[in-house]
Amino acid sequence: MDKSEHLKLYQxxxxxRRLEEKSAELYQQGKIGGFLHLYIGQEAVSTGLISVRRPxxxxxxxxxxxxxxxxxxxxxxxVLAELLGKAxxxxxxxxxxxxxxxxxxxxxxxxxxxxxxxxxxxxxxxxDQYSGNKAVTLCMFGDGATNIGYxxxxxxxxxxxxxxxLWVCENNQYGMGTAVDRASAxxxxxxxxxxxxxxxERVDGMDLMAVRAKAAEMIEKIRSGSGPMMLEILTYRFRxxxxxxxxxxxxxDEVHHWQENDPIxxxxxxxxxxGIATSAELDFQDDEAEAVVADAVAFAEASPDPAPExxxxxxxxxx
Amino acid sequence: xxxxxxxxxxxxxxxxxxxxxxxxxILGEEVGVWGGTYAVTKGFYDHFGGDRVRDTPIAExxxxxxxxxxxxxGLRPVAxxxxxxxxxxxxxxxxNQAAKMHYMFNGQMVLxxxxxxxxxxxxxxxxxxxxxxxxxxxxxxxxxxxxxGTPADxxxxxxxxxxxxxxxMFIEHATLYQMRGEVPDGDYVVPIGKSTVQRPGRxxxxxxxxKMLEVSLKAADQLAKDGIxxxxxxxxxxxxxxxxxxxxxxxxxxxxVIVEEGWKSYGVGSEVAxxxxxxxxxxxxAPIKRIAQTEVxxxxxxxxxxxxxxxxxxxxxxxxxxxxx
Numbered sequence: 074m075d076k077s078e079h080l081k082l083y084q085x086x087x088x089x090r091r092l093e094e095k096s097a098e099l100y101q102q103g104k105i106g107g108f109l110h111l112y113i114g115q116e117a118v119s120t121g122l123i124s125v126r127r128p129x130x131x132x133x134x135x136x137x138x139x140x141x142x143x144x145x146x147x148x149x150x151x152v153l154a155e156l157l158g159k160a161x162x163x164x165x166x167x168x169x170x171x172x173x174x175x176x177x178x179x180x181x182x183x184x185x186x187x188x189x190x191x192x193x194x195x196x197x198x199x200x201d202q203y204s205g206n207k208a209v210t211l212c213m214f215g216d217g218a219t220n221i222g223y224x225x226x227x228x229x230x231x232x233x234x235x236x237x238x239l240w241v242c243e244n245n246q247y248g249m250g251t252a253v254d255r256a257s258a259x260x261x262x263x264x265x266x267x268x269x270x271x272x273x274e275r276v277d278g279m280d281l282m283a284v285r286a287k288a289a290e291m292i293e294k295i296r297s298g299s300g301p302m303m304l305e306i307l308t309y310r311f312r313x314x315x316x317x318x319x320x321x322x323x324x325x326d327e328v329h330h331w332q333e334n335d336p337i338x339x340x341x342x343x344x345x346x347x348g349i350a351t352s353a354e355l356d357f358q359d360d361e362a363e364a365v366v367a368d369a370v371a372f373a374e375a376s377p378d379p380a381p382e383x384x385x386x387x388x389x390x391x392x
Numbered sequence: 393x394x395x396x397x398x399x400x401x402x403x404x405x406x407x408x409x410x411x412x413x414x415x416x417x418i419l420g421e422e423v424g425v426w427g428g429t430y431a432v433t434k435g436f437y438d439h440f441g442g443d444r445v446r447d448t449p450i451a452e453x454x455x456x457x458x459x460x461x462x463x464x465x466g467l468r469p470v471a472x473x474x475x476x477x478x479x480x481x482x483x484x485x486x487x488n489q490a491a492k493m494h495y496m497f498n499g500q501m502v503l504x505x506x507x508x509x510x511x512x513x514x515x516x517x518x519x520x521x522x523x524x525x526x527x528x529x530x531x532x533x534x535x536x537x538x539x540x541g542t543p544a545d546x547x548x549x550x551x552x553x554x555x556x557x558x559x560x561m562f563i564e565h566a567t568l569y570q571m572r573g574e575v576p577d578g579d580y581v582v583p584i585g586k587s588t589v590q591r592p593g594r595x596x597x598x599x600x601x602x603k604m605l606e607v608s609l610k611a612a613d614q615l616a617k618d619g620i621x622x623x624x625x626x627x628x629x630x631x632x633x634x635x636x637x638x639x640x641x642x643x644x645x646x647x648x649v650i651v652e653e654g655w656k657s658y659g660v661g662s663e664v665a666x667x668x669x670x671x672x673x674x675x676x677x678a679p680i681k682r683i684a685q686t687e688v689x690x691x692x693x694x695x696x697x698x699x700x701x702x703x704x705x706x707x708x709x710x711x712x713x714x715x716x717x
Contacts, residue, residue, distance in 0.1 A: 165498030174497045181464065182497060189484055192454045196461015196469075203417065203443065203467060226454035233449060387499040388533050390557035 079349050080358055082124055082281065086116040086337050087362035089140040092149055093312075095366050096139070096156055100316050104374075105156045107169050112140035114311035117336035118243050119144045119213065121284030122306075125292060126211060131179045131201075133194050134213040136171035137243075137310075138183035141213065145180035147173065149369035159376035166379040167387075187248075188218040191227035191240075198236035198301075209295045213241045217248020219262050228301065232269045235300040239291055240266070242305045243278065249314045250322035263305040271303055278308030279336045282343060308336075393576055399569040401543035402508075403432050405550035406470065408579070410440055413468065416554055419446040420455055420472030420508075429474050430510060430569055452482035456507065460490055460559075463505040468554060476511035476563060477521050479529070490559040491534030504557045506550070512565040512603055512653060513701055519689035522697070524654040526602070527663070529561050530630035536584055537630040539563040541605030543573040545628055548582025556584060565603040565653075585632035589641065593623035596711055597641040599664050600651040601627040604702060608651050611707035622711065630660060638664060639671050646677035649710050651702055656684035678717050683710045 074082075093111040100109045112119075115137070123132060123144040134141045142152050147163055155162025156170050163175050171185040181197060184190035194212035201208040218224055219242060231238050242262045246253055254260040266273035276287040284306060291302050309331040313320050320328075344350050396404070410416045417440075418433060424447040427434035436445045448455050452473060459471035473479050479486060486507065493501045513522035530537045536558050540546040546564070553560035590605060591612055600608045605626050612622035623641050627633065642648050648668060650661035661682035668680055686700040 164496065164500070167498050168496045172496050174500055176464075176497075176500045182493075182501075184489075186484060186488055189453075189457070189489055192457020192485065193461040193464070193489065195454060196458040196463070197465055198461070199458055200462040200465025200467050203462065204465065223453050223457070226449070226451040227457065230449055230451060230454040230458060234446075387495045389536070390494060390499075390502055 076349055079344055080354065082120055083340060083344060083355060084358040084362050085144060086120050086281070086340065087359055088149055088365050089116045089120070089143050090337060091362050091366040092143065092153065092369065093139060095370055096153070097312070097316065099157070105170070106158065108136070109156070109170050109316045110137040110314065111310070111312045112137055114331065114336070115243060115245060115278065115308045116140055117281040117284055117340065118278045118306050118308050121281040122211060122213070122241060122288045125285055125289040126209070128179065129206060129208040130292070131181055131197050131208060131210045132213070133181040133190050133197065133210065134183060135187065135190065135215055135218065136183060136185045137215070138171065138173050142173040142175070142180060142183070145175065146178045147175050147180065149365050150372040153369040154373040154376050157373045157376070158378065159373055160379040160383070161372070161376040165383065167383070188214065188221040188223035190214070191218065191223050194238055195227045195231050195236060198231060198238040199234065202234070202236055207296055208237065209292050210238045211241060211292070212238055213243055215248060216242060216244040216246070216253050216262055217251070217256065219265055220248070220257055228266070228269050228271065228303070231301040232271050237295050238301040239288070239295055240301060240303040242303065243308055244305055245308045245310045247314070247322065250318070252322070261305070263303055266303040271301055273303040273305065275305045275307065278306035279334045279339055281336060281340045393574050395572055396543060396575050397569060398543045398546050398571045399430065399432055401547040401575045402550055402564065403434070404575070405547045405554070406433065407436070409551060409554045410444065415466065416468045416470065417444040417446065418470045418472060419448050419459060421448055421450055421474045423447060423472050428472070430566065452478050453485055456482040456485035456490065459505045459507070460485060460493070460503060463503040464501055468504045470506045470508060470554060473507060473509040475521060476509035476525060477523050479507070479509055486529065486561070487532045487535070491532045494558070495534060502557050503559045506553045506560050506562050508562045508564065510564040510566050512567055513685070513690050513697065514567055516692055516694055516697060518692045522690040524685065526563050526630055527654055527659045530660070534559070535631060536560040537563065538584055538628060539602040539630060540628060541568070541602050541626055543571060544575045544580070545582055547575050548580045549584065549628065551579070551581045552584050555581070560584065563602065568603055568606065571606065582628070585629045585634050587625055587627050587629070587634040587637045589623060589637055590626045591622065591624040593621040593645070595621045595645055595647070596623070596715060597638070597645045597648040598622050598624045598651060598707070598711070599627065599638050599648060600624065601630070601660070602653065604651045604653050607702060607704055608707055611704045611711065614704065614708060615711055620711065620715065627660070633663070635667050635671065639668065642668055642672050643675045646675050647714050649681045649683060649707070649714055651683045651707055653702060654685055655687050656682050657687060659684055678714050681710050681714050683707060
């Protein structure tokens, strides 16, 4: 990676952080409805992972999808507009926070039912295998999704058919308020791959460079025909599960401990330690990120609601 | 035009569409090496190969979820559920994913996929394997639901379903596979969402579909001997539901009976009757009658099971009740 790439990834992470902070504010002002699941603390996971995909590689994720959308190249404008339910949102205001997508950027959504997108990811990879495309599907899901039947059906079928999928478990330690070891028979999620004869790795998700290195290696193996693999990425969400989370299930000390391992701070230190860029240059990226988000807020707030007749469009392709 | 069975008609539609379009492929339990549990895909595996006739694990969410994903990439999967009773294992993927993704992502995602599922009672398979839950699937906007009652409609509707860019539930009835009928050769397509008059008549309108079309036609033949001239409208598609031929017939006969194999409560008959009252209340000369399955889980015992299903006698009795009431 050259300097400009480092600065780009650093800025992406900061954009996600500022966008999420702003979303929380807008939610509290009643401008965002429904559920809102923030990605704060997990930025290095999707930023690292998606930075090594090729344009033909498909990305699909669960409902904590704002950061993933930004990393896939959606603009902060269309993400925030979707959160505000506006016509200019990436899903026309009909999807909301949990249903961001842009298929032209190979981002296949934001899916709100825990685990349900895993079988769909199997199908995406099947489509590429069937059509002879050299593409890899990156399917992201939380630790909680590995306890539901969909997970097991999907990864079994992907292995039986040797499909090009990287199963990426974002282990943020809690499925809503239930700790991994209270819900999963094994707390090292990557062990679950062994039951399907699938290679698996674990990596520190607070370290962007570590995520990148491991993901790049696995994606290229899969592209060359190795069959599916699983990557468990250890991370932590600094905020609650969603905006209405009283956080009775974890202690403030634990949260503070993880916050000291802020993925943005770790990456910033790496860039400085390696002499890639100066503190002033990174501060400039911080300012740019602020500006991107401020512009997105202005854009989203000024955007129109969907026209009333949009209620009836896209129920079917052929009416 | 050839006289063939419903099984052959379905098989023909699949075969011809697969020959025509390399994007069409089949996946499901025992569809390949076995040749299909009901032998619909017999010979397909040898001809088209295992990539296009894919045997799956017994994993309904992976079958339907897999079909959704493949459809998103532009393929045209035909997913077979060994029976519609197993659709409940994949319910989330059918009604919560397939039915909603086009809308929820504002038209970005297109799902040209077919779910073939066979249902129906009367084969002593017990309560879990004998259901006719068609109305449940027809409840969800975003899905199209078709259920043919003749071999010709089976061929024509399946071709339309495979070519449709929307997800379509194609519901077959297990006791109709041996039914014979005239089926046009070659590229015969029946549009989805068009009801049709299967038997013209003057005295009363019988609205039905799938297996109950066969039962209703037999009942109509017997009623004709008593001088009762029954008009039969075959819905063929449950969603979208085409009420025009139903309303037109009702305005002529002023009396209607709806016959379905599923349970009466919240069913197809309830929907059709409500729409008739909404659209043609002033034309009613008698209350509309619904004939449906007795509201119990179907028992194994043959006599008990048969007594719970609508048959020629119950249809005749229902028609006479409405005419004489």
